[in-house]
Amino acid sequence: MKIDALHNEAELLTDIAAGSERAFATLFHWYRDKVYSAAFRLTHSSFLAEEVVQDVFLKLWVKRETLPEIAVFEDYLFIMARNHVFSALKKMARQQALVDDLQLEIPVAENTTYNRLLDIEIAEIVHQAVELLPAQQKQVYLMSREQELKREEIAKTLRISSETVKTHLARALRHIRAYSKLKLEISISWLLFFLVN
Incomplete structure (x- = not known):
């Protein structure tokens, strides 16, 4: 299900690419809860979902110069969030496997x-x-x-x-x-x- 798009999203992305923190804050406040909800559905963890929100938006800010090139920002954002969740879950699984291995060795x-x-x-x-x-x-x-x-x-x-x-x-x-x-x-x-x- 598509969410309502920001009416001035393309303009916001251009402003963010130019370094506008105000435009970024607008984008963040528009999508923050939606990204959190998507991450929470996948992780069932409020802590991990909050981490996903922080990391995804930090990554967007760091790579802000590329934002105007994105054709459908909403799709890009949610694919990015999904990939981040999967990476975090894989990392947790690897860490748990390491802990289990260590406990077997001792x-x-x-x-x-x-x-x-x-x-x-x-x-x-x-x-x-x-x-x-x-x-x-x-x-x-x-x-x-x-x-x-x-x-x-x-x-x-x-x-x-x-x-x-x-x-x-x-x-x-x-x-x-x-x-x-x-x-x-x-x-x-x-x-x-x-x-x-």
Whole structure:
């Protein structure tokens, strides 16, 4: 089922290609919920669906110069979202397979030690990642995670908009995930080396 198209979509795409953040915001607000719904139907995960929205629109902005060349933007956008979902699901399946393989390789008695060491290592890596965040991102992240404040409460306390809080949280989480993934892969290799040898 086709959704109503933006009446000035071609003009918006041209403006975005020229670097207009206002035009991009209009496009984002028009399609955001639709992309989220499509991603949620495929993943059944609000977290993954939100990630798809962020990543798809970030990719659109990065490749904005090519937008005017797209014949049917809506089709392009949803194919892009679908491909992103499938890539994310494949990646999750590979990661789960790796975890399953690691658990099979480690005897049960050692598995408890491994898990304890891994939990300590993960906590330390996340702490390091948080410490590397820019000041305001770090503040927003800590207020959200440690003080368990809602977006609106953080916005009011820091005198910034709720959307700015959302952006800071998204960027902070993206950084923490990327940093943790890199560091954790190294740590798992070392932990396995010491446990197996």
